[in-house]
Amino acid sequence: MSRTSSPGVAVRTARQLAYVLVSLVIAVPTAVVVLGLATVGILLSPLVGGFAIMQGAGTVATVAAAGERRLQARLLGRTIEPPARVGPRVLSDRQTWLELVWAILRGLVAVVTAGVVIAWLGLVLALPITAAEIVLPSLYPGHWFKFGTWDPSAGTMHIVQALVGLVALVLLPWVVGPMSRVQSDFGAALLGEDGELARRVDELSASRAAGRQAEADQLRRLERDLHDGPQQRLVRLQLDLTRAQRQLTTNPERAAEILDDARTQADQTLQELRQLGRRVAPPLLAERGLGAAATELAGHSTIPASVAVDVPRLPEHVETAVYYVMAEAMANANKHSGAQRIDVAARMVDDAVVVRVRDDGHGGADAAKGHGLRGLQERLAGVDGRLIIDSPRGGPTQVEAVVPCAS
Incomplete structure (x- = not known):
């Protein structure tokens, strides 16, 4: 996983330029060494020495990868989190093989990106060269500006030269930046976790754990209610x-x-x-959908309740999650709110169902104070949904849930 910071344009461009040039100096020798060791190791693989040489190539690549992570952190402000090592030895770990590939290909990437940057710097140098011809004419016997004299042909050429240098200088960040990103992204892709993938895996793991916990809590409450x-x-x-x-x-x-x-x-x-x-598992929900199930819930409410559900048939897990939000929020309102009216509404917003249960009671609902709303949060986390509770002291209370249909 990687994180980046955003300094000013001039500072950022200077750091990116330094990164590209330093990488070129390091990458080419490293690629030659790793490629040479890997080639010799493969050729001698039937022998014990070949395996040891391959181990050496892997070690060099791993050290170079660690240096790349530090270089990006120092110059680009980008932190690359190294994936966990899963193998007991160098070549038994998947990450080491990725680092071997990176170390070999990095030389080619560095030559290409640095080549583009150096060529562009050559255009930028046209500006100080032209300035030097004007300020220090003695260094240029054929100069076009000397003691007030004017050479039209030479002057025009140097004006064009100065304009080219100025334009190249202005556009330098848009050349150095992309080249730096190509090289750094190449490194991040092979040397670190995929940030978005890792984040998504963490979210899914947490949501599944929350879903399992919600199911376990629901079963315990059901067992207790059956017993009592x-x-x-x-x-x-x-x-x-x-x-x-x-x-x-x-x-x-x-x-x-x-x-x-x-x-x-x-x-x-x-x-x-x-x-x-x-x-x-309410049978009416499976047979006729959320609208009919919500109407049935309203019919069993001790507080008058209105229902406005405008959603099509949805995946079973989505309908079940939305139903539990309605049921739990209405149950809480009936037990604790002192309300005179409950309004239940559900509608589609983009690719998600938004359900709201609102009562005009005295408020004060808090997921931290009761198992019901906290259980709803855990259940919704299991389907990538979220629960929003707005219940100030004195009321009213609104419980809102957003459940993605593609969860």
């Missing part, structure tokens, strides 16, 4: 049925009362299981 709710009711139902069975012959009226209470317990247990089922 339906399981306890079922245990009581079993005891009630046993009592009713014993009293059927001795006290039928009491048995009927117990059975009536058992039926109530069974209905309540069934309702709780349905609610828990909606948290796991």
Whole structure:
């Protein structure tokens, strides 16, 4: 991974020029040495000495690569993070082979880039040469400006020469800069991690870990809710049925009362299981999509809720993530907000779904204070989404989630 800083144009151009010229001095001898050692090592590969020579070529390339990283850091302000070594020996590591290739090809790249820069510097030199002819005429017997005399043909030529030098000087940053970037980018590509790829891998690793953590937390909450709710009711139902069975012959009226209470317990247990089922995989979401599922959630809300969902059918993991945002935000509003109204909206923005759940309650919602919103953050991280909570003291509260459809 690499980072760059941005000094002024003159300073940056001077550093880039120094980088190109210093690289030329270092790169050509290094390429010759590494190529020579590698060639001899390959020719002698059937022998033990050939392998040792190849090891030496790899070591030289590795040392040169370390020097290149330091050179770029010092002159270009660019930090190249070296990839981790994975092999116990020099030639068993993939990065060493990349450094071998870089060290050999670097000489050619340096000759080309430095050649362009040196040729352009030759044009820039036209300006000080012309100035020297004017200021120090004794150095140029055939000069065009001497003691007030004027040679039209020589004067015109030197004016053109001065203009060429001036234009070349003005355009120097746009020549040195690209040549420096060609060489430095070539080094960064082979000597360091791909910054964007490494960043993306880190993000994906973190998001997948967050997704797994969210699933684990969800399973633990579901297990706890099953234990504290339906399981306890079922245990009581079993005891009630046993009592009713014993009293059927001795006290039928009491048995009927117990059975009536058992039926109530069974209905309540069934309702709780349905609610828990909606948290796991709501059937309506899979059958009819987010609009119907959100309308069902609003129907079970104890606070009047409006629904405005304008999205097409989406990938299953996206619909599930958006549904959980709606469900959790509405559940929090019902439990804690003291609101009089909840508004649920979802729409497409570019290639992402934006869902907002807003209530007019007293505010103060914070993901750091409760497992529900923090669990939503972890779940959304698993699909590359993000959660934005705006809940000042006194309200209102808005929970917004952005979920990319291509995640």
